[in-house]
Amino acid sequence: KERVFSGMQPTGSLHLGNYLGAMVQWIQMQETHECIYCVVDLHAITVWQEPKELRHAIRQVTAAYIASGLDPKKSILFNQSQVSAHAELAWIFNCVARLGWLNRMTQFKEKAGKDRENASVGLYAYPNLMAADILAYRATHVPVGEDQKQHLELARDIAQKFNNDFREQIVAAGHEDGVFFPQPEPVITGPATRVMSLRDGTKKMSKSEPSDMSRINLMDDTDKIADKIKRAKTDMEPAPPTDIEALKARPEIDNLVGIYAALAGISKEEGLKALQDTASEGPSIFTGLKRVLTEVAVEKLGPIRAEIVRLMDDPAEIDRVLADGSARARAIAVPILADVKDIVGLIRS
Numbered sequence: 493k494e495r496v497f498s499g500m501q502p503t504g505s506l507h508l509g510n511y512l513g514a515m516v517q518w519i520q521m522q523e524t525h526e527c528i529y530c531v532v533d534l535h536a537i538t539v540w541q542e543p544k545e546l547r548h549a550i551r552q553v554t555a556a557y558i559a560s561g562l563d564p565k566k567s568i569l570f571n572q573s574q575v576s577a578h579a580e581l582a583w584i585f586n587c588v589a590r591l592g593w594l595n596r597m598t599q600f601k602e603k604a605g606k607d608r609e610n611a612s613v614g615l616y617a618y619p620n621l622m623a624a625d626i627l628a629y630r631a632t633h634v635p636v637g638e639d640q641k642q643h644l645e646l647a648r649d650i651a652q653k654f655n656n657d658f659r660e661q662i663v664a665a666g667h668e669d670g671v672f673f674p675q676p677e678p679v680i681t682g683p684a685t686r687v688m689s690l691r692d693g694t695k696k697m698s699k700s701e702p703s704d705m706s707r708i709n710l711m712d713d714t715d716k717i718a719d720k721i722k723r724a725k726t727d728m729e730p731a732p733p734t735d736i737e738a739l740k741a742r743p744e745i746d747n748l749v750g751i752y753a754a755l756a757g758i759s760k761e762e763g764l765k766a767l768q769d770t771a772s773e774g775p776s777i778f779t780g781l782k783r784v785l786t787e788v789a790v791e792k793l794g795p796i797r798a799e800i801v802r803l804m805d806d807p808a809e810i811d812r813v814l815a816d817g818s819a820r821a822r823a824i825a826v827p828i829l830a831d832v833k834d835i836v837g838l839i840r841s
């Protein structure tokens with residue numbers, strides 16, 4: 493049976509990368525699958541979060557989920573820390589995963605930076621908790637952006653090693669094929685699976701990047717969106733790229749065309765054509781592209797922002813949605829965790 497799980501960290505407010513890389517896919521999948529969407533607050537605290545801001549961000553990410561089109565009746569929406577099965581299973585996975593596997597994770601290297609000795613142990617073990625998030629529900633499909641591919645591969649390795657290590661117990665528990673955990677499949681098929689920073693075409697757009705100018709947030713108003721796009725980095729080439737190959741060699745332009753195409757619901761080829769057709773508008777060859785990009789961004793994000801603002805007016809209602817979702821999530825995860833404990837040989841009452 494197919495089951496979808498995914499999550500976003502309340503490390504700030506959601507941006508265009510989160511929306512185009514994951515959220516659009518989440519919304520589609522709730523029509524065809526049983527979906528569980530989580531605000532992964534335990535992941536957020538792997539780097540320092542001011543407690544008051546964290547609480548606000550958890551509610552705001554929840555509001556952004558709903559405002560973007562997730563329906564708390566169709567899907568399960570909840571925050572991770574309310575379902576202790578995530579943390580419990582993560583500990584067991586800490587004992588399944590190997591140091592060598594985690595040492596290869598590029599996200600840890602990027603986030604820990606040069607001062608690796610000073611990174612939290614949680615940041616290092618992050619991928620094990622992510623595997624637990626998914627496998628606590630024995631989820632089969634995980635819609636994410638491109639950057640999470642490596643973590644998904646690790647989750648698959650953990651599932652497989654657990655199945656191998658405890659094969660005898662798993663079969664004895666009635667799973668004749670010896671498969672307790674499925675191999676969760678990454679679904680990396682959003683309209684733009686890797687949106688890059690507006691300031692640096694080689695870095696992905698991120699919540700935790702200090703410069704707010706690097707991203708378009710779902711909470712940005714019309715003026716902010718216009719200003720950020722206007723100041724988005726381009727290049728010095730005198731003419732627009734002639735074809736998709738030439739576009740690829742110009743990361744900042746490639747990114748802007750990609751964002752425009754994704755928001756407008758057209759192909760990248762058509763996006764490139766829009767750039768070529770407007771290149772004479774001036775003063776720069778990118779002025780026209782930036783104009784149409786601003787228009788479509790404001791048109792798509794404006795209503796979402798208004799709805800987030802409306803929902804944030806009633807934090808108690810958001811907390812109710814999270815409490816209800818958490819109870820429904822617990823109802824799935826608790827029996828799976830109980831089976832895991834039996835398989836591993838732990839005693840429970």
Ligand code: ATP
Nearest residue numbers: 500501503509513636637685686687697698699700
């Ligand atoms: P942080 O900087 O705190 O890690 P983030 O912006 O990377 O925040 P996450 O909460 O880590 O956001 O990721 C939530 C989802 O959004 C994941 O599925 C991730 O793959 C996706 N995502 C994040 N950034 C991008 C991006 N720039 N382009 C496409 N998808 C993205």
Ligand code: MG
Nearest residue numbers: 501639698699
């Ligand atoms: Mg991230």
